[in-house]
Amino acid sequence: MCELLGMSANVPTDIVFSFTGLMQRGGGSGPHRDGWGVGFYEGRGLRLFQDPQASIDSEVARLLTRYPIKSEVVIGHVRQANVGTVCLANTHPFSRELWGRNWCFAHNGQLSDFTPLGSFYRPVGDTDSEAAFCDLLNRVRAAFAEPVAWGRLLPVLVEAASHYRRHGVFNCLLSDGDWLFTCCTSKLAWITRRAPFGPACLRDVDVSVDFGSETTPDDVVTVIATEALTSNERWQCYQPGEWRLWQRGECLATGQL
Amino acid sequence: MCELLGMSANVPTDIVFSFTGLMQRGGGSGPHRDGWGVGFYEGRGLRLFQDPQASIDSEVARLLTRYPIKSEVVIGHVRQANVGTVCLANTHPFSRELWGRNWCFAHNGQLSDFTPLGSFYRPVGDTDSEAAFCDLLNRVRAAFAEPVAWGRLLPVLVEAASHYRRHGVFNCLLSDGDWLFTCCTSKLAWITRRAPFGPACLRDVDVSVDFGSETTPDDVVTVIATEALTSNERWQCYQPGEWRLWQRGECLATGQL
Numbered sequence: 475m476c477e478l479l480g481m482s483a484n485v486p487t488d489i490v491f492s493f494t495g496l497m498q499r500g501g502g503s504g505p506h507r508d509g510w511g512v513g514f515y516e517g518r519g520l521r522l523f524q525d526p527q528a529s530i531d532s533e534v535a536r537l538l539t540r541y542p543i544k545s546e547v548v549i550g551h552v553r554q555a556n557v558g559t560v561c562l563a564n565t566h567p568f569s570r571e572l573w574g575r576n577w578c579f580a581h582n583g584q585l586s587d588f589t590p591l592g593s594f595y596r597p598v599g600d601t602d603s604e605a606a607f608c609d610l611l612n613r614v615r616a617a618f619a620e621p622v623a624w625g626r627l628l629p630v631l632v633e634a635a636s637h638y639r640r641h642g643v644f645n646c647l648l649s650d651g652d653w654l655f656t657c658c659t660s661k662l663a664w665i666t667r668r669a670p671f672g673p674a675c676l677r678d679v680d681v682s683v684d685f686g687s688e689t690t691p692d693d694v695v696t697v698i699a700t701e702a703l704t705s706n707e708r709w710q711c712y713q714p715g716e717w718r719l720w721q722r723g724e725c726l727a728t729g730q731l
Numbered sequence: 732m733c734e735l736l737g738m739s740a741n742v743p744t745d746i747v748f749s750f751t752g753l754m755q756r757g758g759g760s761g762p763h764r765d766g767w768g769v770g771f772y773e774g775r776g777l778r779l780f781q782d783p784q785a786s787i788d789s790e791v792a793r794l795l796t797r798y799p800i801k802s803e804v805v806i807g808h809v810r811q812a813n814v815g816t817v818c819l820a821n822t823h824p825f826s827r828e829l830w831g832r833n834w835c836f837a838h839n840g841q842l843s844d845f846t847p848l849g850s851f852y853r854p855v856g857d858t859d860s861e862a863a864f865c866d867l868l869n870r871v872r873a874a875f876a877e878p879v880a881w882g883r884l885l886p887v888l889v890e891a892a893s894h895y896r897r898h899g900v901f902n903c904l905l906s907d908g909d910w911l912f913t914c915c916t917s918k919l920a921w922i923t924r925r926a927p928f929g930p931a932c933l934r935d936v937d938v939s940v941d942f943g944s945e946t947t948p949d950d951v952v953t954v955i956a957t958e959a960l961t962s963n964e965r966w967q968c969y970q971p972g973e974w975r976l977w978q979r980g981e982c983l984a985t986g987q988l
Binding site: 516517518519520521522523524526533534537541561562563564565570571573574575576593594595596597598599619 | 773774775776777778779780781783790791794798818819820821822827828830831832833850851852853854855856876
């Protein structure tokens, strides 16, 4: 299994605090030693940092804990391999271009007896996760050759996620840089921070932050993680089968697979 | 204009020395302040570092000058913008998946009155370079739905490059992680280092290296750059219109557009 970290915000926000907690789980307080990765959207651009080694040992991960990259959508992952060897090509998040946008995907879970549809997008590595991502993009492309708004896209995403769920555990984060689609079949939690902002303390390492001094009253920042990252805030758990679509920190739509 | 840096080697080799020279040209000894990027292949995986700020000021670029990433194929670029704003989405190198492989591309030059063909691969940003890359991949996909060996692929690449040349300057580096296709319409140089290895001194900054102490007798490493990076070695210049295909440090094929 793996751990996911996502963010959706209405203002470019750095994720150094949450990332510091997550990377402890990559070989420190958690067993996920088989690589890590984070994708940061900056406008339509996607900046992807990945490493097949444990985040706790990673020079690049250390850089990210002191180098604040401001982004409105972030997708992160620390990996404990089950399917696929430990190598860069098997390291989440995965990305592909569709409709002239960068799509980015990370998955927690395992899919068995899963045969991907379509041949346009093909996995580079050999994980079930990347196969599912390619399958999902092939489904979207088959449904819509040209870009559509999220309202029309959503049923295709939900149907695909329902299909993957029948093959195993499918907790995922997916974004095109604008919206963030999240789906839980076993474990995922979220928190939306907005004014009045207060202090927060990480669970995995002795680090705290006062969001009040780093934000403006209009900021809305939602963080999604496999497990709550802080000890003094109330995170909400997704129900098994629950999906949520986030945009600019707010939940646009939610439902059950 | 921009500066290119490519490497093809028969053994995973770090490019810290050459990169140290290149990044000086990103706002130090050179005017290319509008971003930089480097793609490192590790097996089938591609690790892409990009920054829309000058490499000389970039925290990530500094990391790369002290963090040796070993790779058999590298594509790097520092940018001086002519077409497209300065932002992450317009920062080379660009990458796309085709046939289950990561393709990576960087371009030096400017193309005018250029209308891309095909609609599958679409630019995320608004540079002529990314438009040409997408056009090239659409041509390859139109010619071959399934993977082909480089011998069959090469005529498609050469024909595409000949087409772009009619629209302006097209010096480029392109790879699928196995081979490195290089093409020059105005300025590009190369050097192949093999035993006996000797010392090398950068032109742009007072740094030297003794390759003899870092290599084995069987290593073959070719470096391609817009201009010679070292002052004490004999680099060879591409002729205008010359292309070369490299693999594992050796030139597999060469010709004229």
